[in-house]
Amino acid sequence: MAATVIDGKAFAAKVRGQVAEHVTRLKEEQGITPGLAVVLVGEDPASQVYVRSKGKMTVEVGMKSVEHKLDADTSEADLLGIIEQLNSDPSIHGILVQLPLPKHLDEDLVINSIAPEKDVDGFHISNVGLLGTGQKSMVPCTPLGCLMMLRDHHGSLSGMDAVVIGRSNIVGKPMAQLLLGDSCTVTIAHSRTKDLADVVRRADIVVAAVGRPEMVPGDWIKPGATVIDVGINRLDAPEKGEGKTRLVGDVDYESCAAVAGAITPVPGGVGPMTIACLLANTLTACCRANGLAEPDGLTA
Numbered sequence: 001m002a003a004t005v006i007d008g009k010a011f012a013a014k015v016r017g018q019v020a021e022h023v024t025r026l027k028e029e030q031g032i033t034p035g036l037a038v039v040l041v042g043e044d045p046a047s048q049v050y051v052r053s054k055g056k057m058t059v060e061v062g063m064k065s066v067e068h069k070l071d072a073d074t075s076e077a078d079l080l081g082i083i084e085q086l087n088s089d090p091s092i093h094g095i096l097v098q099l100p101l102p103k104h105l106d107e108d109l110v111i112n113s114i115a116p117e118k119d120v121d122g123f124h125i126s127n128v129g130l131l132g133t134g135q136k137s138m139v140p141c142t143p144l145g146c147l148m149m150l151r152d153h154h155g156s157l158s159g160m161d162a163v164v165i166g167r168s169n170i171v172g173k174p175m176a177q178l179l180l181g182d183s184c185t186v187t188i189a190h191s192r193t194k195d196l197a198d199v200v201r202r203a204d205i206v207v208a209a210v211g212r213p214e215m216v217p218g219d220w221i222k223p224g225a226t227v228i229d230v231g232i233n234r235l236d237a238p239e240k241g242e243g244k245t246r247l248v249g250d251v252d253y254e255s256c257a258a259v260a261g262a263i264t265p266v267p268g269g270v271g272p273m274t275i276a277c278l279l280a281n282t283l284t285a286c287c288r289a290n291g292l293a294e295p296d297g298l299t300a
């Protein structure tokens with residue numbers, strides 16, 4: 001039987017709708033508007049596109065959106081100064097510094113200068129530690145989006161075997177922590193894993209976050225497993241015209257969809273959930289800052 005396609009685009013629209021409703025109530029009942037500040041250093045085209053769409057969706061859900069666009073040669077001291085201002089601005093509840101930063105800036109130093117309670121990307125060392133010890137934290141947006149889709153599809157994940165392929169700080173590791181938090185038995189695979197096919201074949205849940213186009217074939221997938229494809233890879237697509245490209249994930253969609261029970265497509269799977277979770281995190285940060293109840297179903 002063909003796999004159920006987990007429609008991340010529709011699910012993300014639903015999450016943004018829930019965020020917008022909550023924002024409306026916050027404004028009407030508390031006179032509070034959640035605020036998100038995005039800091040972009042330099043002119044990386046992909047980063048510019050992300051920042052533009054983050055700003056647009058922030059406004060669409062009724063939040064205040066602030067953008068700081070800085071020159072590529074901005075000094076570390078100037079960048080830290082802006083973050084300090086945002087840390088102490090009570091109208092800003094979430095701060096995101098778009099990565100990657102230009103080479104002369106120390107990414108760890110910059111991220112760890114964001115107030116942890118405003119770190120809506122969940123990359124601050126305090127949030128990493130809180131997540132790792134099962135305490136209330138800001139959770140990285142992409143893994144949070146994957147978790148929401150898995151919970152929505154399965155209900156409880158307790159006791160399931162999960163394999164996360166990839167051990168990056170922004171996707172693989174926090175994803176594994178979240179699955180562990182939901183009582184999965186978790187294996188983290190990476191480039192040195194021996195017999196990856198065999199490891200993946202045991203999994204009820206496969207999360208692929210590698211950055212290698214279509215590397216997971218269908219014959220690695222246990223029949224009925226759920227496949228979450230985080231990968232975003234651009235391949236040449238001469239059939240669409242000269243210079244055209246197409247997006248593919250880290251799993252070979254056709255062969256995996258023939259075996260899996262459920263699968264996320266690329267595009268239209270995990271990608272749209274990432275910005276929706278950024279907005280959800282900003283709302284959560286705002287509620288926490290004001291001592292209010294957190295929105296149901298929008299946190300880990």
Ligand code: NDP
Nearest residue numbers: 142166167168171190191209210211230231232270271274
């Ligand atoms: P990284 O490059 O930081 O990490 C990739 C991981 O994959 C590493 O842990 C690496 O192992 C592992 N890996 C590489 N080759 C293999 C292999 N042959 N077999 C097994 N594991 C391997 O990538 P990210 O985590 O940042 O991103 C992963 C993918 O997700 C990318 O395609 C990225 O574009 C996408 N992405 C999508 C987002 C979204 O919103 N949908 C958000 C963020 C990322 P090792 O540690 O041993 O080197």
